[in-house]
Structure formats: C-alpha cells, structure tokens
Amino acid sequence: MTIYDITLPIHPEMLHWGRKPEVEIVESLADGDASNVTRWRLGAHTGTHVDAPAHFRDGATPIDEVSLDSLLGPALVVDLTHVDGDVEPCHLEKSGAAGHRRVLLKTSNSGGPLKESERAPRWVGLSPEAANWLIAQEVELIGIDYLTIESHHRTDTWDVHHALLGAGVLILENADLDAVPAGEYDLACLPAKLVGADGAFARAVLTTRD
Numbered sequence: 183m184t185i186y187d188i189t190l191p192i193h194p195e196m197l198h199w200g201r202k203p204e205v206e207i208v209e210s211l212a213d214g215d216a217s218n219v220t221r222w223r224l225g226a227h228t229g230t231h232v233d234a235p236a237h238f239r240d241g242a243t244p245i246d247e248v249s250l251d252s253l254l255g256p257a258l259v260v261d262l263t264h265v266d267g268d269v270e271p272c273h274l275e276k277s278g279a280a281g282h283r284r285v286l287l288k289t290s291n292s293g294g295p296l297k298e299s300e301r302a303p304r305w306v307g308l309s310p311e312a313a314n315w316l317i318a319q320e321v322e323l324i325g326i327d328y329l330t331i332e333s334h335h336r337t338d339t340w341d342v343h344h345a346l347l348g349a350g351v352l353i354l355e356n357a358d359l360d361a362v363p364a365g366e367y368d369l370a371c372l373p374a375k376l377v378g379a380d381g382a383f384a385r386a387v388l389t390t391r392d
Contacts, residue, residue, distance in 0.1 A: 186367070186388040188286075188357045190229040192222075195299055197356075199329050203228055226381045232373040233353040237380040238343050243350070245382045246375045252322040252352050257284035257369035257388065259362050265289060268309035268333050274316070277364075284369055285316070286325035286388075292360035296327050307333030313345040323371075325354030354386065362388060 190196065194203050204223040209215035226245070227233070232253070235242035260277035262269055269287060279285045287308070295302035305328045316324055324331065324346065331353050332342050346353055354371060368389045373382035 184390050184392075186362045188230065188359055188362065188386050188388055189384070190296075190356050190358055192224070192229045192383070196229065197296065197299055197301070197329065198225075198228065199301065200225070224383065226376060226379050226383065227355070228383045230354070230356045230358070230386050231381055231383045232371065233343065233347060233355065233381045234379070235347045235350055236378075238340065238347045242347070244378045244380065245373050246377050246379065248352060252284070253369070253371045253373070255284060255369060256282070257286055257323075257367050258282040259286045259288055259359060259364050259367060259388070261364035262287055262289045262306070263293070265306055268307060269312050270309050271312050271315040274312055279321075280319055283321060284323040284325075285321055286354070286357055286359060286369075287327065288359040288362060288364065289327055291326070291328040292358060296356070296358060296360070301329060304334045307331055307336070308342050309333065310341040310345060313342045317345065317349045317351060321351060323352045323354060325357045327357050327359045328355065330355055354384070357386060365390070
C-alpha cells in the first residue's frame with residue numbers, strides 16, 4: 183500500500199490566515215517535571231482542515247456532526263496545475279471529475295504559494311460556476327491545495343463558500359498534493375471533533391493498493 187500524507191505540518195511559523203499557532207511549554211523533563219507537556223493555541227482552520235456548513239451559516243451542521251461517509255472513501259485527484267486563475271467547469275469536465283463523490287484539486291498552489299510562510303497576493307481558486315457544477319454533480323467533498331478554495335479576488339463576498347457549504351458540500355483546504363500524482367485513491371480525512379465548531383484541523387491521507 184502506498185500512503186500519501188497530504189497534511190501540512192503545524193508549527194508557529196507555518197502558512198496561516200491571520201494569527202499563527204502559539205506553543206506554550208507547561209511541563210518539561212528538562213525542568214525536572216515528570217513529563218513533557220505543551221499547550222497549543224490554534225484556530226479551527228489551522229493547516230489542513232475541513233470547513234463545515236456552520237462556517238458560513240448559523241444553525242447549519244457543525245464539524246462534529248458532519249457525515250464520516252463524506253470524509254472516508256474513494257477520491258479523485260485531478261491535475262489542474264496548468265490552470266492560471268479560477269478553476270472553471272470546463273476544467274473539471276475535462277479532468278473526469280463527473281461522477282466522483284470526493285474530488286481533490288491539485289493546482290500550481292501545491293508547488294508554490296502553499297510552500298510559503300506568508301499568504302500570497304494571488305492563488306488558484308474555484309469559480310462560483312465551478313462550485314455550482316460540483317453541486318450539480320452531487321460531489322460531497324471538494325479539496326484544494328491552499329488556505330482557501332475561494333479565489334483571491336472573492337475574499338470579500340465568499341461566493342464559493344456560500345454555494346458549497348449552503349448545499350452541504352464539505353470543503354477540505356490546505357491539502358498538500360505536490361507529491362501526489364493524479365488518479366484514484368482512498369481518502370481518510372478525520373477532522374478533530376470540536377463540538378459545535380465551524381470547522382476543524384484534520385489529518386488527511388490518500389492511499390492506493392497495488
């Protein structure tokens with residue numbers, strides 16, 4: 183079995199939207215304590231994470247209540263590294279995404295902006311039209327390789343988030359797909375069970391069997 187860990191490492195200098203993670207040493211063997219204990223200050227959307235419908239709609243499903251059926255199972259990684267700007271329906275159609283419940287978009291973000299420690303001025307995101315195409319295809323989870331699936335020029339209206347989450351489509355963001363070839367895999371994506379939360383950081387892996 184081949185395993186691809188598509189999870190970003192979490193640390194204080196990592197790429198982050200807003201305030202970065204903070205780590206406090208609570209106990210340490212070096213100071214004579216019985217064990218090493220740290221306290222981490224993290225946002226729910228730190229690193230590789232899943233957006234729940236509650237992220238953009240009060241009263242919608244929080245992350246601890248989303249269906250695990252959408253987070254575990256066959257997934258298609260599509261190579262869209264040639265796309266500059268928005269991912270459009272034509273790109274998804276040509277990639278063969280139709281008919282798949284879980285789709286991960288490998289873009290030029292993986293080898294570029296995702297590797298930087300600060301937010302880039304522009305990145306590849308999803309267009310509202312492509313979001314509606316995914317909804318029509320009954321996709322349950324859509325992933326992308328950056329801080330947000332929203333295009334850099336739509337972070338004032340968040341049209342894609344409103345469309346996808348409003349339709350109950352889960353969004354996986356900050357998936358590191360740089361070393362993952364396009365193709366079919368089994369996805370295991372388990373966000374932390376934060377009660378009532380709008381999202382949660384997750385450990386996400388893709389596996390394939392020979």
